[in-house]
Amino acid sequence: MTKEEKSTKKQAKTDLIEKYKSHKEDTGSTEVQIAVMTKKISDLTKHLKEHKKDFDSRRGLLMMVGKRRRLLNYLKKTDEAKYAQLIADLGLRK
Numbered sequence: 001m002t003k004e005e006k007s008t009k010k011q012a013k014t015d016l017i018e019k020y021k022s023h024k025e026d027t028g029s030t031e032v033q034i035a036v037m038t039k040k041i042s043d044l045t046k047h048l049k050e051h052k053k054d055f056d057s058r059r060g061l062l063m064m065v066g067k068r069r070r071l072l073n074y075l076k077k078t079d080e081a082k083y084a085q086l087i088a089d090l091g092l093r094k
């Protein structure tokens with residue numbers, strides 16, 4: 001991975017945090033975590049399409065998807081309006 005790719009990924013993460021944060025210093029709210037995790041899942045899925053035998057990354061992907069699912073369930077229980085908005089923004093299935 002080149003320096004340029006790293007800075008692009010870092011900028012994308014920063015943009016997601018800016019979009020979904022609930023206050024100035026927010027980097028760990030449920031919405032932010034789900035958005036960042038969705039980006040990571042997308043990147044890892046692209047990687048696995050090229051590297052079909054990378055089973056360690058596949059396991060990491062499955063664990064990440066499970067964690068995102070748990071966070072989504074928590075968000076749905078606590079604030080259904082934010083859940084619905086986040087699902088629509090990120091293009092996730094219910």
